[in-house]
Amino acid sequence: KNEVEQSPQNLTAQEGEFITINCSYSVGISALHWLQQHPGGGIVSLFMLSSGKKKHGRLIATINIQEKHSSLHITASHPRDSAVYICAVRSRGSTLGRLYFGRGTQLTVWP
Amino acid sequence: DADVTQTPRNRITKTGKRIMLECSQTKGHDRMYWYRQDPGLGLRLIYYSFDVKDINKGEISDGYSVSRQAQAKFSLSLESAIPNQTALYFCATSDLGGPTDTQYFGPGTRLTVL
Numbered sequence: 001k002n003e004v005e006q007s008p009q010n011l012t013a014q015e016g017e018f019i020t021i022n023c024s025y026s027v028g029i030s031a032l033h034w035l036q037q038h039p040g041g042g043i044v045s046l047f048m049l050s051s052g053k054k055k056h057g058r059l060i061a062t063i064n065i066q067e068k069h070s071s072l073h074i075t076a077s078h079p080r081d082s083a084v085y086i087c088a089v090r091s092r093g094s095t096l097g098r099l100y101f102g103r104g105t106q107l108t109v110w111p
Numbered sequence: 112d113a114d115v116t117q118t119p120r121n122r123i124t125k126t127g128k129r130i131m132l133e134c135s136q137t138k139g140h141d142r143m144y145w146y147r148q149d150p151g152l153g154l155r156l157i158y159y160s161f162d163v164k165d166i167n168k169g170e171i172s173d174g175y176s177v178s179r180q181a182q183a184k185f186s187l188s189l190e191s192a193i194p195n196q197t198a199l200y201f202c203a204t205s206d207l208g209g210p211t212d213t214q215y216f217g218p219g220t221r222l223t224v225l
């Protein structure tokens with residue numbers, strides 16, 4: 001069983017649509033990260049959340065600690081948003097504070 | 112220039128060969144990590160290092176070894192490559208390792224073992 005589950009695995013949208021990607025986790029966490037992996041393979045960090053909500057441009061990330069759930073929203077999606085979006089949680093209570101990664105959501109936005 | 116670089120970016124090798132993947136960083140971070148990514152699976156931790164004198168196994172270290180030559184350099188070796196080590200390998204760095212710490216990833220090395 002994976003400690004971090006993402007849904008959906010694959011998502012196709014038309015340009016301009018509102019996108020939601022979900023992440024559920026089973027371990028106690030100190031922080032949750034959303035990462036973006038482009039077709040070339042490089043991974044960049046989008047958000048780090050420990051509570052509430054963060055917004056950066058058209059991207060919004062929310063987290064509900066009690067429900068162990070986070071969502072990543074993309075408003076007015078664009079083909080350049082096409083990428084794999086990865087949820088990762090930093091576990092609480094270990095010296096490493098290791099990251100557990102979800103399997104990723106492949107998003108394709110068509111013009 | 113990229114803060115975290117990996118060489119080579121692509122490598123095709125044969126079963127039984129020894130392979131070294133190199134990672135360099137200019138961020139001045141103490142903590143460095145090696146991950147592998149397989150299709151349909153999340154990133155999995157191979158080894159991590161908190162500083163030059165501290166090396167630790169991750170969840171899938173069998174078949175791999177590492178060397179932290181300096182604060183800025185962390186190499187991953189496959190002593191005798193096998194086909195199921197075909198994957199995308201990422202190096203990452205972080206600063207403090209605390210709850211809000213962000214990891215910075217290299218561009219990845221695509222390794223194919225025939």
